[in-house]
Amino acid sequence: MPTPSKSRVVGTAAWLGLLLLVALARGTGDKPPPPAAAPVANFAVAPYLQYATKTAITVMAETAVPLTATVRYGLSADLKGTATGQPGTMHELRLEGLQPSAKYFYQVTCRGDGATTVASPLLTFTTACDSSEAFSFTVVGDTQKNPVVTGKIAKLMWERRPHFVLHMGDVVDNGPDKREWTNEFFKPCAELLSRVPIYPCIGNHEKNHPHYYQYFSLPAPENYYHFTYGNAEFFSMDSNQFLTPGTKQYEWLDKALSASTAKWKICYHHHPCYTSDADDYGDTYKGGSTLGELKVKFLVPLYEKHKVDIAMNGHVHFYERTHPIKAGKVDRAGVVYLTSGGGGGKLEDFGPTPTFFKNQNRVDYHYCYFTIFDNVLEGKAFDHEGRLFDTFEIKK
Template sequence: MAQSAMMMSTNLQHTGSRNMYYRLGLALLTTITLATFSWAHQGPDPLSHWYLQSKHIKDGQLESRLGPNGQLLMKPRYVADSGGDALIFEGRNAGCILAKDLKAAQPYLPKRELTISAWCSIDTRQSWGGILGFIQDNAEHEKGWVLGYDQETFYFALATTGVDDGDGKMTYFKATTKYELGKLYHVAAVFDGKTTELFVNGVKELSSEEQHGDIDYPESAVYSLGIYLDSNERYPHHGRIREVKVYDNAAQPEWVAQEFAHHRMLAQEDPNPQEPHFELLVAPYLQFATQTSMTVMWHTSATATSVVHYGETVDCSNSVELNPSRIHEVVLKDLSPNTQYFYQVESKTPGGKQYKSEPATFRTAVDSETPYAFAVISDTQGNPSVSGKIAQLAWEQRPSFVLHSGDLVSTGSDHNHWLEHFFPGMRPLINHVPFYPVLGNHEQNAEHYYNYVSLPAPEYFYTFTYGNCQFFMIDTNQKVGPGSEQYEWLKTSLAESNTKWKFVCHHHPPYSSDENDYGNLWKTNKGTHGDQRARQLVPLYEEYEVDIVWNGHIHSYERTWRIQKGKAVESNAPFYMITGGGGGGLETPAPTRPFFQNNVRRGHHYVMVHINGGTLELKSYSLTDRLFDQLQIKK
């Protein structure tokens, strides 16, 4: 372009008339040039523009310069910098909602080309950090986009129609700069319909043609700032976000460099990491009781040193100290059998932030001669309003512990289902008595399950003894047939057991009257009436005289007759009980009664089991605490 202008100047400078035409041509050429490259300098107005500073936030609302206003999810706090201040995102509830659905967000979402420009800092590393996004990334469902970061670098994730495999396909494009905690960075993502570019502090660090076409948006998502958010993941940002712009054009590298240079002094500031917001994520709860020990666990948002105070009075004169951690676990040892204790936990960060619980109580396990009672609950899932009421009703009966037959949460891989559904919904029960769970299918064998339980190895199957009973806990999501690890372990353990009562607990029921889980019995009379994998264990229960088999999975209540060799009998055979009414959506029995069915009921519920020597009394209660079934067994 410059050579063309020079040649034109040489040819036209000899005559005045031509000079005039030359000036007109040069002016036109300059206009065309500026129009072509204006994106490299001033650029068009963005679709959205937010200054995340104190003067732009009022009463919890982020006021936009352009685009939608945002609703803060946390109480605002600001960190000063050379240009004024910036909003700090901190705590489990951090984030800002810009639009709650696609309809509200659509006017502000780029359709094909886009540029996202953000000034931000990171104070806590995480695998799925979010700065700005409208995204669904669940298993095979991958749509939308998000500008974020992982444990080391910034990334931009994008799904487009050009690579859609039917339910979306997303690529995570990663920068190369390893960010420093507490330091402000300018990050920009650019997509022109065929090429994706990622810039850090004005420098292009990635260019890829892996995605192409229009942006492939999910039908359901939330437009959010300062959080990685989709239907089953919620990862709040910890750090500052100072300014964000979104364009429906693809910026030139020169514009990105200029955008960074305009506030270069921010990137030159010393790092100013903010200590993580210190809060209690999971309140103290109890695990695995014996006659002489009790396990106490809780979870804080930041690493902290901790101590458990305990004793036989509320003064809690004894104490045990723990090493720094976030998930805290301590075994209180050398306790007296069948004795009430008080306990109180205390956690403190290096920066001096502190949490101290209110005193709570527990009782150590009884000996084989002492009566006791336990509660049975299952399938609490994502319904803390129901599971919380059930936990309260069960606690009022003062059980010694809780047996949970699986599906503690709706999605085991979603940390927030544990933090927001299961643990809040099980209080005040589990801070006074331990719970003994098995894995349901909804736990997904996720790491969160193993982080939050303290059970004998390998934890997905185990046994424990309480009073004159032994419990055998099985994972029926895995192999349980003859020759499998669990089958052979269970066979040996049952043969060696010498307790008066034997109970087995696993999630999937060998016998069930459900209408459609094991064949749609409204359309055919062919069905298995129970889980075939779990039914492989039935011969062991019959051979080794198991008394009751506890199950969940079906969201209803069912108690069978005693069953022996595929027939209902009157004695010397196990009962099978489904107690799946802990909170999940309710299910309905089939239209006709199978041979094994004794009592079946659609409704949320819990069960209390009372044992005194050779007498067992079982009572089942509705959500209104009405007794609807009972059973007595004598040995």
């Protein structure tokens, strides 16, 4: 009888091992399989934070079945404050009368009939600080259709322990698709957003769908708003519309910028005023590019008039920081334009010839990290592996 080949012996042993594992996994008795678990209440979107001010913050969550949410919160873990919402699946509770620049603990518990309960772990948030204090924030854009990369970026942003996050729009790839919101954005960002509020602007891929307005709780009309944090004021605009003089948004922004007493003024909207992108706005190689979105170009004179420090955007899926620009030329007294569209959407590229305003650029998934204290703003950009690839400072 021929000796079995080595591969046959190994193959037989592997099969015996596999059968043994299956037997162990099934159990050796004749016990029936356990009954399928009954559907349980769960978070469709784990608790997350919205629109922090010095004295208030909004806690949101979504549950898979209609429940009543209660937020218990306090300056210590004994959570003496309580806020309770209405029964439903979307939960939105505004906590008011808080102390400025304070660290709070909170926990969300959602209850239904009988024993149907879902509860978050003990979480934390921070209220906005005073104008004399230092603070930090991260920036991400275009987290569309790439939950793995979005999760990596969210983890890196959370490591920075920012006070808040700005999102440059295209939160999802297809606004009407609820699954993209719950599974591709909120799920990979859950740890970050349960502790750090996010201030978005609306992108074209949101398609102005009610999901944007449902998942974000912002001052009316929500597609544009402003907020103050420390000594800075932030203005979020909807660049899906033409922002020409005479339009509601343009006039609102003009007034709001005039009224602002903040040391730092930062504007953001999804589409770029200036970009060195290869194709979205025409071919820069052939000299036919508009070098930006015409719908927002009208804001440039407004930014210059009101001495806006930085205008940020997403939409183009890469990183770019311009030199300061004024009256169509590089000018130290001008506005810096920053594109941060590296949160997961398919990457794009730069035109083959340098534009007059280009300072730093990079094609990669990334996020930005800013700190502001008094008259100094520091900006940094990190790729999806945490590698620093741009750093700059603006002093007043």
